[in-house]
Amino acid sequence: MYKHSIVALALLSMGAGTVYAACNKVPYTNRRQLRLIPNKVMLGLGENSFASMLEGKRLQTTGENHTTLNRVGDRVSKVAHQPKFNWEYAMIDDPTVNAWCLPGGKIGFYTGILPVLENEAGMAFVMGHEVAHATANHGAERLSQNMALVGGMGVLQAAASGSGRLTPQQQGLIFGALGVGASVGVMLPFSRRHETEADVIGLMYMANAGYPPEESVDVWDRMAELTGGASGPAFMSTHPPHERRQEALREWMPRAMKRYERNKLSGNLQAPLWRSGG
Numbered sequence: 001m002y003k004h005s006i007v008a009l010a011l012l013s014m015g016a017g018t019v020y021a022a023c024n025k026v027p028y029t030n031r032r033q034l035r036l037i038p039n040k041v042m043l044g045l046g047e048n049s050f051a052s053m054l055e056g057k058r059l060q061t062t063g064e065n066h067t068t069l070n071r072v073g074d075r076v077s078k079v080a081h082q083p084k085f086n087w088e089y090a091m092i093d094d095p096t097v098n099a100w101c102l103p104g105g106k107i108g109f110y111t112g113i114l115p116v117l118e119n120e121a122g123m124a125f126v127m128g129h130e131v132a133h134a135t136a137n138h139g140a141e142r143l144s145q146n147m148a149l150v151g152g153m154g155v156l157q158a159a160a161s162g163s164g165r166l167t168p169q170q171q172g173l174i175f176g177a178l179g180v181g182a183s184v185g186v187m188l189p190f191s192r193r194h195e196t197e198a199d200v201i202g203l204m205y206m207a208n209a210g211y212p213p214e215e216s217v218d219v220w221d222r223m224a225e226l227t228g229g230a231s232g233p234a235f236m237s238t239h240p241p242h243e244r245r246q247e248a249l250r251e252w253m254p255r256a257m258k259r260y261e262r263n264k265l266s267g268n269l270q271a272p273l274w275r276s277g278g
């Protein structure tokens with residue numbers, strides 16, 4: 001089983017200031033990563049960005065979509081093992097094809113993505129994928145790379161605690177790094193490595209939660225169909241070609257199937273719940 005452990009902790013002295021640095025391992029892939037931003041700061045950024053992302057949005061707080069999102073969320077979050085996360089799920093009434101998970105487990109799904117998910121298993125995969133961006137600290141890695149552009153650690157700390165004012169550009173960069181930047185106009189595309197990694201971890205999460213993992217491949221097929229190849233919604237335009245990501249999924253599928261067989265939920269979780277053009 002994956003255990004999220006800090007394998008080394010060091011304080012580096014760089015230039016004028018002291019810089020926090022931790023070496024983490026990414027779930028399942030075990031890639032080692034160096035993070036320059038403390039967890040506490042990331043959790044604060046997640047919390048505040050969640051509030052901003054929901055501002056002025058219509059939320060579905062009852063009904064089938066809401067209930068399904070919460071049920072899938074409970075199952076996926078349980079296998080993601082993040083004791084510091086305070087999970088929340090928002091079903092956003094908006095035709096945009098999008099979904100995200102901010103640090104701390106703040107999750108947004110847009111009604112526009114539901115036909116692509118088609119069923120509960122499809123939702124479990126995309127949720128696993130988005131949760132993986134958060135648990136694999138992709139946002140922290142991207143913010144570390146763009147620290148100078150954002151204006152330094154002080155700016156991030158202020159943003160995390162809700163004090164201090166950000167310029168629209170700084171705010172946009174933070175949103176962009178956390179994967180919710182499409183609507184703000186500043187994109188920091190997740191790299192192919194991050195996307196493939198999120199697919200693999202998401203696949204393992206869905207399988208551990210008891211959802212049939214082969215649905216993952218179908219989700220990217222439906223997404224490709226929707227986007228018709230080259231250009232598509234912001235959610236997809238920065239992602240690797242779907243053939244490439246399906247390759248990684250197939251490579252991990254035998255491992256995912258083993259987890260699934262052990263944790264299999266009852267009932268048909270691939271029964272259509274949402275249809276395109278509906």
Ligand SMILES: [Zn+2]
Pocket residue numbers: 129133190195198
């Ligand atoms: Zn992604």
